[in-house]
Amino acid sequence: MSAPTLTPAEVRAAADRLPRVRLAHLPTPMEELPRFAAGLGGGVRVFVKRDDCTGLVLGGNKARHNEFLFGDAIAHGTDVFVWGALVQSNNCRTTAAACAKFGIECRLYLSRAHQKTIPQGNLLLDYLVGAHVEFTDAKIGPELNALLASKADEFRRAGRKPYFWDPPRVVPLAAVSYTLCMAEIAEQLGALNVTPAGIYVSSAGATGAGVALGHALLGLTCPARLICPMPWPWDIPQRMADDANAAAEQMGLPHRLAATDLDADESYIAPGYGLPSQAGQEAMHLLATTEAILTDHVYTAKALAALVADVRAGKYRPGSALVFIHTGGVPAIFAEPEKVLPGM
Structure with a gap:
């Protein structure tokens, strides 16, 4: 990628061309973790970007995403969201919460998979904020996406204006939000006179695409480690690069990434x-x-494990500063305590 690097202010200006609502508590804090770093050994410094503190029913990365998704939806007169994922979906929980804030009907189609359908964790919060929930045996990914498209068609035929999980439309918009997160990180570390040696985040989708694009836009030279929490039936680095490029296009920027640019x-x-x-x-x-x-066993703990492993493998010199982007997900631990504390 040969396009010129941008300042954080220029990244924000590019994002400002898109419809947006305000949902998240931003900027989220940047905190140093001295006791955690000491427990790792290696003499490194570790900072956490507290996107678990974004608000919107217990926070997480999707609060940032939804600022752009709901901006788009409201601009198009949406009166019902048609969304879906697993039973303990953070995405669905924060989408349902945003629907409640804007008075939009929320229809969730949740894939049972291996998760319990008792109202705890994220599912409890879905109900509390007023979402209409249906369970399905459709598998997360292409099968569930097809179901959501079909349900959206049903609403459309009934005269409604649905907004549904349509990846080519929604993922690049969500990714834009994480270019802004990277701009926040650059400014916060700059104020601390800290140059990062590595940035870690859990993602195989929009968040990772946005982090990778923001990393490139700002000209950061450290690795941006995108720790994938799930397998998908497609080439994950290529899909994230494609989504990053679509986000850049939405922002009116010439920057483009190849799959090989992503870690x-x-x-x-x-x-x-x-x-x-x-x-x-x-x-x-x-x-x-x-x-x-707190982290969760599905997403953030696995990204944190990668940071721990890299430090203990000696990949960073003493004094190096590492950033862990905490994308939330904590409600799920209350639904599956046996997975958080084995042997209970």
């Missing part, structure tokens, strides 16, 4: 999507017991 790591998915890993559990408990910050 997308699929080695931390095991033993499977939504299932805790030993490394993730160890990282989760280290952060909780040293800094009283």
Whole structure:
């Protein structure tokens, strides 16, 4: 990518061309984690970008996403959201919450998969904010996406104006929000006179695409480690690069990424999507017991495990500063305590 780098202010100006509503508490804090870093060894410094503190019914990355998705939806007169994912979806929880704030009907179609359908965690919050919930055996990914498109068609035929999970439309818009997160990170670290040696985030989709694009727009030279929490039936780095490029186009920018520009790591998915890993559990408990910050077993703990592993493998010199973008997800731990504290 040979396009010129931008300042954080220029990134914000490019995003301002898109419809947007205000939902998240921004900028989110940047905190240093000295006790966690000491527990890692290696003499590194670790900072956390607290996107678990975005608000909108217990926070997370989707509050940023929804600023642009709801901006788009409201600009097009939407009167019903047709959304879906797994039962304990953070995406669905924050979408339902945003619908409540704007008085828009929310229809959730949740894939049962291996998750319980009792009202706890994110599912409890879906009900509390007034979403209409239906469970389905459709598998997350292309099968569920097709169901959502079909349901949206039904609403359209009934004279409604649905906004549904249409990846080519919604993922690039959501990615724009994480170019702005990267601009925040650059400004916050600059104020601390800190140059990052590595940035870590859990994503195989819009958040990772936005982080990668923001990283490129700002000319950051450190690795941006995109730790994939789930397998998809497509080339994940290529799809994220495509979404990043579509986001750049939406912002009116000439910057383009190739799949090889992304550091997308699929080695931390095991033993499977939504299932805790030993490394993730160890990282989760280290952060909780040293800094009283909670992560979840599905997403953030696995990205944190990658940071831990890289430090302990000696990939960073003493004094290096690392940033962990905490994308939220904590409500899910209350629905699956047996996965968070095995042996209970």
